[in-house]
Amino acid sequence: xxxxxxxxxxxxxxxxxxxxxxxxxxxxxxxxxxxxxxxxxxxxxxxxxxxxxxxxxxxxxxxxxxxxxxxxxxxxxxxxxxxxxxxxxxxxxxxxxxxxxxxxxxxxxxxxxxxxxxxxxxxxxxxxxxxxxxxxxxxxxxxxxxxxxxxxxxxxxxxxxxxxxxxxxxxxxxxxxxxxxxxxxxxx
Numbered sequence: 001x002x003x004x005x006x007x008x009x010x011x012x013x014x015x016x017x018x019x020x021x022x023x024x025x026x027x028x029x030x031x032x033x034x035x036x037x038x039x040x041x042x043x044x045x046x047x048x049x050x051x052x053x054x055x056x057x058x059x060x061x062x063x064x065x066x067x068x069x070x071x072x073x074x075x076x077x078x079x080x081x082x083x084x085x086x087x088x089x090x091x092x093x094x095x096x097x098x099x100x101x102x103x104x105x106x107x108x109x110x111x112x113x114x115x116x117x118x119x120x121x122x123x124x125x126x127x128x129x130x131x132x133x134x135x136x137x138x139x140x141x142x143x144x145x146x147x148x149x150x151x152x153x154x155x156x157x158x159x160x161x162x163x164x165x166x167x168x169x170x171x172x173x174x175x176x177x178x179x180x181x182x183x184x185x186x187x188x
Contacts, residue, residue: 019082021053032137051078094169096162098177102184103155112183113147113158116176120145141168145176 024030040046056064061081069075102109113132117124122136122145134145143164150157160176162169180186 018087019053019084021055028137032142049080091165093163093165096169096173098158098160098162098173098180100158100180100184100186101152101155102158104184106149106151106156109156109158110149112180113149116179117145117147119179120172120175136172138168138171140171141166143168143172145172 022033024033034048037046037048065076065079065081068079072078117134117136120134120136120138122134125133125135127133130148130150132147134147136143136145141164143162146161146163148157148159150159158180162173162176164172
């Protein structure tokens with residue numbers, strides 16, 4: 001998914017208008033966008049305009065608009081043009097790590113890790129260099145999960161990395177940590 005954000009007014013930041021163009025990859029992503037808008041409708045003036053979004057750059061905008069107006073039944077009346085600067089928010093992806101050691105058999109741990117991923121509704125994305133990658137969708141958002149299970153001199157090592165934005169990383173991290181501590185007998 002590609003998101004472009006354009007600011008349409010000047011300072012202060014919280015009073016700006018933004019035009020957000022989201023290039024979603026599936027109908028499921030479109031629905032998640034609609035869900036986010038629904039959650040924010042009471043917190044901000046937010047709506048999804050009907051029609052299409054056109055990103056125009058490096059050309060004669062007036063010449064293009066003249067051509068566009070001539071092709072529409074309402075002409076100029078149904079076109080809104082905003083000149084703006086691209087806005088790059090300073091929001092970074094959150095990453096959390098979980099690490100465990102166990103003397104249990106590798107097969108038992110692997111089966112339990114698969115159980116946890118199924119319980120989260122996580123979809124398997126693939127395995128590369130011994131790391132299984134999953135994606136889980138919750139009401140709090142999407143989280144990427146990488147799981148490594150390997151042998152060490154004192155038993156097995158379990159390393160789990162979670163990546164995402166917002167509260168979803170902490171939420172899923174807590175669920176996995178709780179399940180694994182109970183399973184491994186380390187639920188202090």
